[in-house]
Amino acid sequence: MVIYGRNPVREAFRGRRKVLRVWATRATERESWLSEALRDSAVDLTRAEPDEVEALAATREHQGVCAEVEPYPYANARQLYAPDDALVIVLDEIQDPHNVGALARVAECAGASGLVLPERRSAEITPAVCKASAGAVEHLPVARVPTVADYLAGAKQAGAWIYGAAGEADTLYDAPDYRGKVVLVMGSEGKGLRQRVADSCDALIRLPMAGKIQSLNVATAGAVLIYEILQNRLQRQGPS
């Protein structure tokens, strides 16, 4: 797999999978992050013209650098909810790589346990997702599951509370007590949660909407929810 862009390549050097080869333009190869990463590893750099990097990356968004890396090391989905304070983010058929990447970036920054994607009708961890995540997927555990509803059933049996984000929910997002194992399910922007997935949730939650347009982007809504869960846990731990 050839990943591209500064952040994705830098984080691949710091992450779990092996970097096999790097191509960089004359301008980019002088950047200190790259020379440091190369010095600390045994990876070869090939100097390339911008159009060669573009051809290897198959996109113009390469920022002068790309790297051949091992296949993405997917995590074990059940292990993600093992910790007592697990926070697992499940994306129900989100196909836009920008949204999957953006949510992975938020989840990693916030210290979530991991991200779960269904095997079908979902973006997987492609180079475009790596780029949109700013390399966060090299650190965040990401797992794939055959069916979301079965995964949620297993998490529930293991003691997790399942919250689904849904615009039509009765419960405001800041009402629940989010301590303990939590799974947060986000649906696709157009269709929301599938019925069987919504039925698998313990509660549906929503953000308050005060404007004339009635829908947030799934990545920004997910960011608000993930940070609320963290803040809510800290506040409830505080006084007890």
Add this chain to the structure above:
Amino acid sequence: MVIYGRNPVREAFRGRRKVLRVWATRATERESWLSEALRDSAVDLTRAEPDEVEALAATREHQGVCAEVEPYPYANARQLYAPDDALVIVLDEIQDPHNVGALARVAECAGASGLVLPERRSAEITPAVCKASAGAVEHLPVARVPTVADYLAGAKQAGAWIYGAAGEADTLYDAPDYRGKVVLVMGSEGKGLRQRVADSCDALIRLPMAGKIQSLNVATAGAVLIYEILQNRLQRQGPS
């Protein structure tokens, strides 16, 4: 100006500026939102082939519809902080239209007073920003100012508290009391706030970071901050 895409065109019909003409493909012209909007207005629809819409919109992301609309009606920047509970979002030299659009969408959904952009080195309200905002800019007041620091000085004189988002800040984002007039300043992803802008803030605030990558996308970070301000106000109003 020719805007494109379902949400931008639909919201333009519901918004402040006049829609002058619409082009749609055979498939899109049958969609109910469009036939309803046309029925309630005196606007002519021209049926067009997909490549004609692409040429008019100058992008492939047109979803089969585009519209000629009046120039964007910028708001008066000073009026945005007139209300006692104003919440004004200032973007300091954010150039990516996706980020400006995403922040406008969150600001509109959350009921913020408006968005302020500097006249130089910033995206303005282009068709790409309209698309990225899902049409939110047709409802949200957006103003342009010659210099951000001068604007912040005026807001401060009018009684606003100025918060700047900065990764290196000492204050966590949930510590302040956000009641009253508030201005939130977001810097560009690469460079953050300019020094003179940071110096104009009453406080710098940050989100907690628990992962290995140390930066959120500016749109997701802005979403978390905007919703925190709203929630913080409601909670502090509650008991008093």
